[in-house]
């Protein structure tokens with residue numbers, strides 16, 4: 001029997017598998033795709049999040065010159081951004097797993113059965129694996145982790161082109177986190193959910209241009225994003241010379257938290273760890289994996305150990321009460337954002353990125369305490385236009401359910 005079984009070999013599954021192995025546990029991995037399959041998504045991260053993890057050399061690109069366009073301003077961010085070298089990151093996590101003696105099996109988990117001191121996972125090829133704790137890292141629609149039912153889920157959606165263009169879509173060595181300029185749209189198009197351009201100079205004459213809807217329910221369609229991207233490029237006088245890769249991005253931003261008393265532990269998308277303000281997850285998975293692994297190792301090593309105690313220790317480490325409350329604040333911010341029209345969205349992000357650096361950067365990297373998140377929100381409110389303030393006041397006055405839950409726990 002294994003100490004831990006990880007299901008899924010995405011960034012979360014690999015990060016957790018490596019951390020559990022390094023915590024001295026006997027770990028097995030099960031994944032529907034081969035663990036050698038490339039991660040095809042373009043994963044970005046703020047470099048200051050990687051430094052404390054000793055993973056700064058896992059990047060393929062980094063940009064010192066990062067800006068946002070919002071509220072008719074160009075706002076320099078003075079924060080270094082990077083793109084992961086997915087193969088390098090995955091291989092380094094895989095090497096850590098191998099050093100700990102861990103192996104991966106290919107197959108899809110289909111059923112799980114819990115016992116007092118272990119769980120049994122059935123695989124589609126008829127095999128079974130027994131482990132003292134099962135960690136479901138099978139993504140946003142997990143195979144085993146249960147959540148309360150939901151409707152009206154908000155999705156981040158993006159349509160991007162990596163390729164060569166007739167004219168550079170961004171200045172040399174620059175990354176544009178968000179370009180909310182919308183002069184290329186007609187008034188009726190401007191009344192649709194706002195989208196922004198995410199752009200980077202990838203070097204060697206290659207660029208990524210990605211039209212992105214930060215969050216909307218229902219999701220903005222790929223057709224609409226593609227149309228908007230081409231309209232924007234046309235307005236900029238830019239033609240696509242050669243598209244090397246088309247990126248289609250769609251994932252949920254505000255799925256409810258899983259039940260925290262279930263006997264299977266979740267991690268990554270399966271545990272609703274996506275940051276509701278940005279959609280980012282990879283940095284959080286890398287950062288939290290060793291802490292969760294340590295809690296699991298302690299629970300398994302305790303004098304009285306059981307599946308339920310180990311799962312509870314894991315869930316409490318991933319979602320301690322403070323983090324749950326903080327998430328309500330982020331969700332409150334997200335709900336407001338989805339109500340904003342084009343002008344309000346522009347004004348909001350102009351205020352957000354002109355708040356003190358420690359506030360906006362900490363908000364996006366989830367490093368602030370609850371009082372600090374509230375302070376950041378007040379600081380943005382203070383800088384915002386009257387239109388944005390009115391909208392925010394209405395949502396507080398109109399119940400502010402999420403805000404209330406954040407404050408009282």
Ligand SMILES: Cc1cc2nc3c(=O)[nH]c(=O)nc-3n(C[C@H](O)[C@H](O)[C@H](O)COP(=O)(O)OP(=O)(O)OC[C@H]3O[C@@H](n4cnc5c(N)ncnc54)[C@H](O)[C@@H]3O)c2cc1C
Nearest residue numbers: 008009010011012032044109138139249268269280281282
């Ligand atoms: C185009 C795109 C760009 C993105 N950019 C960023 C970014 O810049 N930064 C960022 O932080 N996030 C980004 N995201 C979000 C991020 O990709 C996801 O949140 C992240 O991949 C989720 O990681 P995960 O390991 O939890 O799940 P996944 O990456 O979805 O991995 C799930 C794993 O589980 C396996 N699996 C599924 N079902 C089973 C089963 N029944 N049995 C066994 N194995 C199973 C799958 O084969 C897979 O290996 C982006 C997403 C997309 C689509």
